[in-house]
Amino acid sequence: MNGEIDNKITRSRIHFWDRCFYKRDLFLSGDYERAPIHRLSVTVVIAGNKPFSIKDENNQETHCQGIILGPDMNDTSIHAINSETTTFDTFITNPAYWDLMSTLNGEQARSFTPKELLKTQKLCNKSFNKELNHIQIASLFDSIIYALCDRNIAKKSDQRIEEVCRLIEEYPANEITIKFLAGKINLSESRLRALFKQEMQCALSLYIRNVAVWKTLPMLAKGSNFTEAAHEAGFHDLSHYSRAVAGFTGGSPSDIHNEELSLTFGFDTT
Numbered sequence: 721m722n723g724e725i726d727n728k729i730t731r732s733r734i735h736f737w738d739r740c741f742y743k744r745d746l747f748l749s750g751d752y753e754r755a756p757i758h759r760l761s762v763t764v765v766i767a768g769n770k771p772f773s774i775k776d777e778n779n780q781e782t783h784c785q786g787i788i789l790g791p792d793m794n795d796t797s798i799h800a801i802n803s804e805t806t807t808f809d810t811f812i813t814n815p816a817y818w819d820l821m822s823t824l825n826g827e828q829a830r831s832f833t834p835k836e837l838l839k840t841q842k843l844c845n846k847s848f849n850k851e852l853n854h855i856q857i858a859s860l861f862d863s864i865i866y867a868l869c870d871r872n873i874a875k876k877s878d879q880r881i882e883e884v885c886r887l888i889e890e891y892p893a894n895e896i897t898i899k900f901l902a903g904k905i906n907l908s909e910s911r912l913r914a915l916f917k918q919e920m921q922c923a924l925s926l927y928i929r930n931v932a933v934w935k936t937l938p939m940l941a942k943g944s945n946f947t948e949a950a951h952e953a954g955f956h957d958l959s960h961y962s963r964a965v966a967g968f969t970g971g972s973p974s975d976i977h978n979e980e981l982s983l984t985f986g987f988d989t990t
Contacts, residue, residue, distance in 0.1 A: 737986025786832030892954025
């Protein structure tokens, strides 16, 4: 974590912070047959050298070196061999999510322009073989994201939905019901579901589940075990948490201990 050159990158690196993550890979080999991931995020993938391939919902394969993937797509559809890939992922509660969504213009994904690719590849290649600390990763994130879109696109949300999102952050998942949330803002349950979908472009239940998974990460960073973190975030049991994580990442909580993965956190652990 001292910024010195690491001459041989032998395993993937992933760093979580503030509802975002950074990932560095020599190989990306998604499982085309695996169930889709629903993590309500926008993902940016940049190849440092060789292009990667990606399949769309129609199973059509294309090759590119830089792409923005909306929440209806994910990086399990990407294959990259001997291509130094850098991935940034930002969750729906992060302002950068909406900034990136604005540049998709309603599409599920878009490739980089030549100018965007030149600028972002230069930034990624310069740092790829370095062990960056949290401040350096966050700075790289900002440089990459805002080479692709404007900062802080104003998103005017319905105040009732803002209150619902605040309540979801405040309460553990097992204390949140649609009836509870609807009562807090004086709407029917059906009207709340429809309004949330309209404003946030996702299902309310999926949003609650994804927020709950993100809540567990700072706890894990502080040393909690999976059972403790899952219980605190409001999951009924560890199997319920594992299913939510699978829908969020495509893997299981135990992947955190994968020896082929270098995992770090940028949360305050005091």
